Every structure is written in structure tokens, then in C-alpha cells.
Amino acid sequence: MPEAQSDQQGDQTPGGWRAHIFRLAPLVLTLFAAYAIYQARDLEIRSLSEPGPGMWPLIVSSVMGISSLLLIVRDIPEDYEPWSLRSARVLGGIAVLAAFVWFFDVLGFVPSAFLILFIWMKVLAHESWRLSLLLAVAGAFSLNYIFVDVFAVPFPPGLVVITSGG
Amino acid sequence: MDGAMQGLEVALQPTNVLYVFIGVLIGTVIGVLPGLGPTATIALLLPLTYDLEPATAVIMLAGIYYGSMYGGTITSVLLKLPGEAASVVTTFDGYQMARQGRAGPALGIAAIGSFVGGTVAVIGLTLMAPFLADVAVQFGPPEFFALTVLAILMVTYLGTRSPLKSLAMAAAGLLLATVGQDPIEGQQRYTFDTLQLWDGLDFVAIAMGLFGVAELLHQLEQTDNVQLITKKVKNILPTRKDMKDSAGPIARGSVVGFFIGVLPGGGGVISSLASYAMEKKRAKDPSRFGKGAIEGVAGPETANNASSTSAFIPLLTLGIPANVVLALIFGALLVQGITPGPQLINEHPDIFWGVIMSMYIGNVMLLALNMPLVGIFIQMLRVRQGILASFALLVTMAGVYSINNDIFDMWIVLGFGVIGWMMKKTGFEPGPLVLAFVLGPILESSFRRSMLLSDGSFSIFVSRPYSGAVFGLMLVLLVASFIGKRRAGDSLVMRVDDANAAADALVGDRTGESLPIDASSDATKGGADSGVVDVDDARGPTDLRRR
Structure with missing residues (x-):
């Protein structure tokens, strides 16, 4: 400070x-x-x-x-830490997380995971379009595999149900 | 010895060897990555331990803890950026060594010292823990009340900037722990007719929110403009002279770290600071310190590893976590249906001895990992924080859902994440809150049972020898800190920015030489008699608020 x-x-x-x-x-x-x-x-x-x-x-x-x-x-x-314009980014981050929880219930894991990863990397962390898209797609599917197929976590079905039979 | 042999069998089971390896590897990695400390990482990974055997879960979490002590050194030396709080002291001389082209020996001696410190502490733990557990079996509610109050008081006073704020947070943690069923009569408290609150607030969700999500949100406000001194580290093996210079500091650091680690609130940065102070005091030429003295790396690095191991003693024998990381491990055991305490050694010898013995293996693995692979860990610094944060948040949210398969828990994590961020902005520390939340049920039930036993008389806490001794100790500590505060002027606490001045203060040697790091204007604020350091403010000269 x-x-x-x-x-x-x-x-x-x-x-x-x-x-x-x-x-x-x-x-x-x-x-x-x-x-x-x-x-x-x-x-x-x-x-x-x-x-x-x-x-x-x-x-x-x-x-x-x-x-x-x-x-x-x-x-x-x-x-006390001073408030700054960067504090607004945190509010943005909170909004993204809240949206994730809501979408998770409605759309299921993969679409909402893609959204949180992509928005966080592209908008909040200023990564490139290509890297953000690539990592968001790969991350959403691989984490879905780990949680659903390896750990057998019953995610809400939502719009997209992806399992490999687990 | 039977127990130790049984523990060795448990530790050598292939699954447990694998999880020790995973633990120390994750620990080293998060120690290297400045964004996440051991507390946040363990909080984030708690849900993933649910499917593991209790011994395996704690073996992995313990590995993360002491592994992070190794990993934190790498960034301290190369970036002057402590990967975790206890490595702050290593920045003083480690970074200077790196600037002189001696990053290799600095990292090498840190790895060797950490190995020796960790191993000495494990031996101490092996010898001391059963003895303490035997004594603790005789403890009743007044003794547990006294010990729990001591743990909360120490964490409130040590390692925090404002004891009053920490006290408020500890009280808030105790209050949050009352949500749900009353532990003795089963009456609902503060549940507001919400079904999900009947079993109380979920410890994991609170810890993940306050440590994990809050930290990641806070990072969004920080800039990360750090410069790596070198990407190539050569000659990691210290020379014969380096080894000779470091032998004494390593030996003393092991002992100092061990005993400080046992004290509630005493682990981590305080042990490394005490070791640094001791070495500087003993040195023939103290002016070398802060300019690349290898003793200034060897001693503190040894001490912080020794303390992170010995901190398991109060947890495994008394059921009292000495610091916040141990509180998280305590919580992980509770979730598994196991209450750490004096009975642990008899009821669950596999956990007690298995965890201790796994530390031997973990320390060997860390030495093997750190010496040859330091170059690979350095490369990890290239992972950008935004990418790391987005994945960490996603794993957190999915992980907390997996506990009860309930979206309500995700909202709790998010809610406590926001509260944790606000606490960071306003200078309130989450550590005392979480520790008090974990200890709340023990504290309440031991208080109420003590009152029932004594017919409402507080004299029960001072008339019994063990609880009387603990309260006597508390009184001494309070009086000592009050006198220290009076002498210091206006503040009981000093900043880690001023840690070199603090090191002098600890041994009463105020040479007034220039600090190796950019001390802020209130360098003498902590005062000569205070040994209190702001752990959370473990920042170096560049903007180190990324942690």
C-alpha cells in the first residue's frame, strides 16, 4: 500500500x-x-x-x-489497500464466476467450463484469441473427462452430456 | 518401534509412494509459481482427497506442504520473489548470490539444507510424538479448552499485522462454526430454516473460498512485472568451501526450526527469520549478510523445512493444528471421519506412523527432484498467471460441487471468495478465521463440558496442572507481548519488508546497516523486542503482491 x-x-x-x-x-x-x-x-x-x-x-x-x-x-x-480501476476487473471476475455457476446448472459442465476459461483468459488476462480458444476447448473437455469419467462425479446433465461410458 | 515399522509398510505401499511423489511434485511446482501458496493449493485440492484412503490423503497433503518449502526457494533466489512466505528470508542472500552468478550453489545448498532439516525434524517427530500422545491421553475438557485457546491466541498474535483484527476474525470463525446443530444438544442454530445449513457450513467450501478463490480474484488487481535473473543455473552442487560454511547453519537451523515449528503459530517465516538472525549474530563478519552469504541461505532454508515437519507434532498428538495449513489437513481428516488427537496413535496407527514415515520418503524424493530438475521448474515460471488462474478456478468450482453434488456449495465458495477478497482489501487475514472455524466445535464442547464439570466455575481451568500451565504460559506471552509493544512504541508487528531489521531485533543486534531489500519507511516500526512478523505481507521489493 x-x-x-x-x-x-x-x-x-x-x-x-x-x-x-x-x-x-x-x-x-x-x-x-x-x-x-x-x-x-x-x-x-x-x-x-x-x-x-x-x-x-x-x-x-x-x-x-x-x-x-x-x-x-x-x-x-x-x-487498507486502495481501490483502483483494476478493482473493477475483480468485479468482472466475480460476475464471470457467478455466471459459471448459473450456466453450470442450466447448460451442464462443458459449455459453462468453456465460457469461464475463454472469458477469463481472453477478457481478464488478455491472452490471444487463438490461445484462449484452444485452451478453453481443450480444458473444458479434458476436465469433463477427469471429473465425470475418472472421478465419477454426476455433473448436472444440461445441454451437453459427454461421457465415454463411465 | 512396531508402530514405526507399520508406518514404513504403509508409506512404502505403491499407492502411497505415488501420492507422496504427486504431493511433493505439486508442492514444488506451486512453491515455484508465485500465484498460489501451499494454503491456497491445499484448500483447492481438498475435494480431490475424498476418494482417497485417509492415510494417503494426508500423505499427499503433507507432501504438498513441505514440497512447497523447497519450491519457494527457487523463485526467491532467481526472482527475489518468495514463492511462499517462509522463503522471504532466502531472498536476502539467495538473490544476491544469483546476481553474483552463484544461483546454482544457492539452490543446491537450499535443497541440501531442506533435506537435512526435514529429516532431522522427522526423526524428532518420530521420537517426540508418541511421548506427547501418551501425556495427552490424560487430558480432559479443561486441558483441550486451554490448548485450543492457546492455538488460536498464538495464531492471532504471531504472524499477523493487527492482533485486534485477527481476534475479530477468530471470533468470526468461532461464530461461523456454530452454524448448524449444537454439538451437545442437537438444537439448530443460525440455520434460517435452510436445509443445507443443518449440518453446518462446509469447512472445505469456506477454506476454498477464503484462500483459493479470494487469492485468484485478488491477483486480477496485481501487476506481474518480475524479471528473471537467469534462466540457466549451473554448478548446482556447492563447493567444498560452501559445504563447510553451511554445515553449522544447517545443523543449527534444523534444531531452531524443529522447536519453533512445534509452537502454535510458529512455523514457516518465523523459524527462517530466527535462523537468519542467529547466523548473522554468530558470523565473524555480519556485514556479509545481505550481500550473498551462503550461510544466510543454508540456515533459514533448513529451518523452514524443519518447522514445516515438526508442526505436525501438535496436530498428530493433541489434535491442535499449529498453523493454517495444518488446520486444512486437520479438516481433511475430519471430512474422512477421523478426529486427530491423542487417540490417533492407538486408533489409527497406520495414519499416524504412515504419514511420519512418508516424510522420510518425501524428503529423499525432494532432494532427487530439486537437484537435477531445477531447470525444468524454472521453465514453469513461463506459465502465465491468467491461464493458471482460470484453470485453478474451474477445478475449484467443479471440485467443490463434487463434495455433495450440490450447487449450493459452489455459491458458498463464491460467497466466501468475495468475502476473502474484501478481507484482503481491508487488511483482515483469513488464517485466524479458518483456524478458529476448525477448532470451534472442540472449543465449544470442551468449554461447556468444563463448565458442567465445575458447576460453572472458571477455576477449573487454572486449578488442574496441565490446563493451569497452559493458561500460565498464555499469561506470560500476553504480558511479554504487551511489554514488547510498549517498548516498540506504536506497533506490535513488523513487516516482512523490514525482516532484516527484524532479524537484528531478534538477537538485539541493531547494526543499522543497509537492508538488502527496499525497506519501507517504517522500518523500525516493529521495535527491538518484537519477534512478530506479518506472514501475509511476505512481499519483496518488486511488487510481490501476486501471492
């Missing part, structure tokens, strides 16, 4: 709300812990001499809540 390293205590970060944006992460954690504590109350807590199913979740979510609450106050921005 070279950008962030220059300011030891966050004193020189941009002013206003942006200087505190890094506190969002512990805030989310605190809210998560608060919700877990609230839910734990619905389970039986009982007493220390006879702890119920809710006792342990209450203890650990309280530890989580207290530590993340302290982090809102004490954490320093040096720990």
Missing part, C-alpha cells in the same frame, strides 16, 4: 468522510456481531453451570462485537 504508507497515523489522508471510509469494514463486522447476539438470545442461554445452546454463540459474538467496535476507533488506514 505505497500510497497509504506515507501517513503513519492517517493524519494526512484526505479530509472529510473519505478519511474515515476505512472504518466501514469494522462497522459491518460490528453490525454482523450485533445481529448474531440478537439471534443468540432466541436460543437457550441458561447459566454457566448448565450452558445452553445459545451460551457459546453469545460469548463469541460478543468478543467479535467488542473487538470490531474497538477497531472502528483504533484501526489505521495503512492496513
Whole structure:
């Protein structure tokens, strides 16, 4: 985080709300812990001499809540990686993966595997058309063979069912 | 000795020999490829171990772990790019040796040192593990509670940049472990009427998401402009003088690595750092360090291999994983229906001794692989990261589906992959979360059983000798780290960027000489008394965030 390293205590970060944006992460954690504590109350807590199913979740979510609450106050921005345009590529990657899971259910393994390999290599990793196409086709079929025929994994049938009799 | 002989029989079975070979080969390869570390690789390969015998599965995963320690050296020497965190220290002198045209001896001595360190640690493991297992049989819930808390505390304090953040993550891991059936009364907790959550969150899916998918997503943000010093490595066999100079560091590194590896949270980079510090302190001319001293390669490389082997001791004898990689192996055994612990040596001697004995074979294989084949491993650096990542993701997704043949698990992996990426961006480490998630059920049930035994009194944890001793140790560690923090000024943790300064700090020798790598401005932030190193920040001078 070279950008962030220059300011030891966050004193020189941009002013206003942006200087505190890094506190969002512990805030989310605190809210998560608060919700877990609230839910734990619905389970039986009982007493220390006879702890119920809710006792342990209450203890650990309280530890989580207290530590993340302290982090809102004490954490320093040096720990945070700056967001950049390259971060958008990650969002693209997540979208590709989500599409893969959805297509996997609908189309089956081979077409969806081809799509994830091709899009990842061509669009996200900027490989050539020819190499991306070649590797995507070879990868989709060979991994289908390994999982379906060697490991006997019952992939969803989808549009294309390819086995060699396994 | 009967057990050891039985283990040797298991280890020499052709299937197991094959899987040791596959394990150490994969380990070496992923150690070479900077994109994937042992943690991510083991996480990604977990589903593929389901169809294997338990002993075979652990033999392979262990091979990946200590194999990666060998492989990580190659990129440290040739690229100044540690393939895995523990090889950071090797960049100091190994890279300088490569620049002086001595890449061959650097890699050669690292392979020899790793072999010796690994072998010494396996012998130590063979001798020490049964003794510890005998003691641990007497442990009850309070002792297991104490040991589990110690493991989580150590992983929270050691090897992390912010203990408070790690504590929050550990608590989150413990909370996630409560999802599903209550281990004692069977009541559903946090399942939100979702059938797939009744058995709890799948450990493999969480590990694959947080380590595997998150790492691969994070790589999309990184640039990879590294330069290979040389593609040709000559004279891999060290000279007689090299061997003479390295004998002491290798011997000391074996011992240091062994004992540090046994400590929870102590493996990997801390052992190599401690060895480097020791060698520099002992050297007649410490100024040679950082400029291509072969002792600076031999000692740390020996130590990190010794520690990665001895780290199996607490896992196999107490059922407590010393670090995150061991937590993954612990999880692999749980999935196979085997709970590692004091009973393992009696109930599953084939696994206990088979894994230990396979390490002897694995270490010989690694030496045989690394000395002649280093040139081939270097060629692997030509595999581009985008291609590797796309295939790794596909194998991950298909692999996680194969666990339960359920698409729900794929969504869980993707969800935790996104969470893991966000954690990387915001400085939260996944290690404490996953370790706590694995240990959560043990911790909860031992806590509740202890409370039932003591009628709700916490004194049970300090009034029994073993648990009292463990809590006493924890208190000492906490006080020591607090004092260290006060002396250090503002931070308990130092960065690996500053690891050479840290090496000095560990032995109280602050010569103030220039660092061999580009130290960041807060070089002294860690302070003189802290031995804490940010494992995840194991980056060198070029942008090493590819890991």
C-alpha cells in the first residue's frame, strides 16, 4: 500500500468522510456481531453451570462485537489497500464466476467450463484469441473427462452430456 | 518401534509412494509459481482427497506442504520473489548470490539444507510424538479448552499485522462454526430454516473460498512485472568451501526450526527469520549478510523445512493444528471421519506412523527432484498467471460441487471468495478465521463440558496442572507481548519488508546497516523486542503482491 504508507497515523489522508471510509469494514463486522447476539438470545442461554445452546454463540459474538467496535476507533488506514480501476476487473471476475455457476446448472459442465476459461483468459488476462480458444476447448473437455469419467462425479446433465461410458 | 515399522509398510505401499511423489511434485511446482501458496493449493485440492484412503490423503497433503518449502526457494533466489512466505528470508542472500552468478550453489545448498532439516525434524517427530500422545491421553475438557485457546491466541498474535483484527476474525470463525446443530444438544442454530445449513457450513467450501478463490480474484488487481535473473543455473552442487560454511547453519537451523515449528503459530517465516538472525549474530563478519552469504541461505532454508515437519507434532498428538495449513489437513481428516488427537496413535496407527514415515520418503524424493530438475521448474515460471488462474478456478468450482453434488456449495465458495477478497482489501487475514472455524466445535464442547464439570466455575481451568500451565504460559506471552509493544512504541508487528531489521531485533543486534531489500519507511516500526512478523505481507521489493 505505497500510497497509504506515507501517513503513519492517517493524519494526512484526505479530509472529510473519505478519511474515515476505512472504518466501514469494522462497522459491518460490528453490525454482523450485533445481529448474531440478537439471534443468540432466541436460543437457550441458561447459566454457566448448565450452558445452553445459545451460551457459546453469545460469548463469541460478543468478543467479535467488542473487538470490531474497538477497531472502528483504533484501526489505521495503512492496513487498507486502495481501490483502483483494476478493482473493477475483480468485479468482472466475480460476475464471470457467478455466471459459471448459473450456466453450470442450466447448460451442464462443458459449455459453462468453456465460457469461464475463454472469458477469463481472453477478457481478464488478455491472452490471444487463438490461445484462449484452444485452451478453453481443450480444458473444458479434458476436465469433463477427469471429473465425470475418472472421478465419477454426476455433473448436472444440461445441454451437453459427454461421457465415454463411465 | 512396531508402530514405526507399520508406518514404513504403509508409506512404502505403491499407492502411497505415488501420492507422496504427486504431493511433493505439486508442492514444488506451486512453491515455484508465485500465484498460489501451499494454503491456497491445499484448500483447492481438498475435494480431490475424498476418494482417497485417509492415510494417503494426508500423505499427499503433507507432501504438498513441505514440497512447497523447497519450491519457494527457487523463485526467491532467481526472482527475489518468495514463492511462499517462509522463503522471504532466502531472498536476502539467495538473490544476491544469483546476481553474483552463484544461483546454482544457492539452490543446491537450499535443497541440501531442506533435506537435512526435514529429516532431522522427522526423526524428532518420530521420537517426540508418541511421548506427547501418551501425556495427552490424560487430558480432559479443561486441558483441550486451554490448548485450543492457546492455538488460536498464538495464531492471532504471531504472524499477523493487527492482533485486534485477527481476534475479530477468530471470533468470526468461532461464530461461523456454530452454524448448524449444537454439538451437545442437537438444537439448530443460525440455520434460517435452510436445509443445507443443518449440518453446518462446509469447512472445505469456506477454506476454498477464503484462500483459493479470494487469492485468484485478488491477483486480477496485481501487476506481474518480475524479471528473471537467469534462466540457466549451473554448478548446482556447492563447493567444498560452501559445504563447510553451511554445515553449522544447517545443523543449527534444523534444531531452531524443529522447536519453533512445534509452537502454535510458529512455523514457516518465523523459524527462517530466527535462523537468519542467529547466523548473522554468530558470523565473524555480519556485514556479509545481505550481500550473498551462503550461510544466510543454508540456515533459514533448513529451518523452514524443519518447522514445516515438526508442526505436525501438535496436530498428530493433541489434535491442535499449529498453523493454517495444518488446520486444512486437520479438516481433511475430519471430512474422512477421523478426529486427530491423542487417540490417533492407538486408533489409527497406520495414519499416524504412515504419514511420519512418508516424510522420510518425501524428503529423499525432494532432494532427487530439486537437484537435477531445477531447470525444468524454472521453465514453469513461463506459465502465465491468467491461464493458471482460470484453470485453478474451474477445478475449484467443479471440485467443490463434487463434495455433495450440490450447487449450493459452489455459491458458498463464491460467497466466501468475495468475502476473502474484501478481507484482503481491508487488511483482515483469513488464517485466524479458518483456524478458529476448525477448532470451534472442540472449543465449544470442551468449554461447556468444563463448565458442567465445575458447576460453572472458571477455576477449573487454572486449578488442574496441565490446563493451569497452559493458561500460565498464555499469561506470560500476553504480558511479554504487551511489554514488547510498549517498548516498540506504536506497533506490535513488523513487516516482512523490514525482516532484516527484524532479524537484528531478534538477537538485539541493531547494526543499522543497509537492508538488502527496499525497506519501507517504517522500518523500525516493529521495535527491538518484537519477534512478530506479518506472514501475509511476505512481499519483496518488486511488487510481490501476486501471492
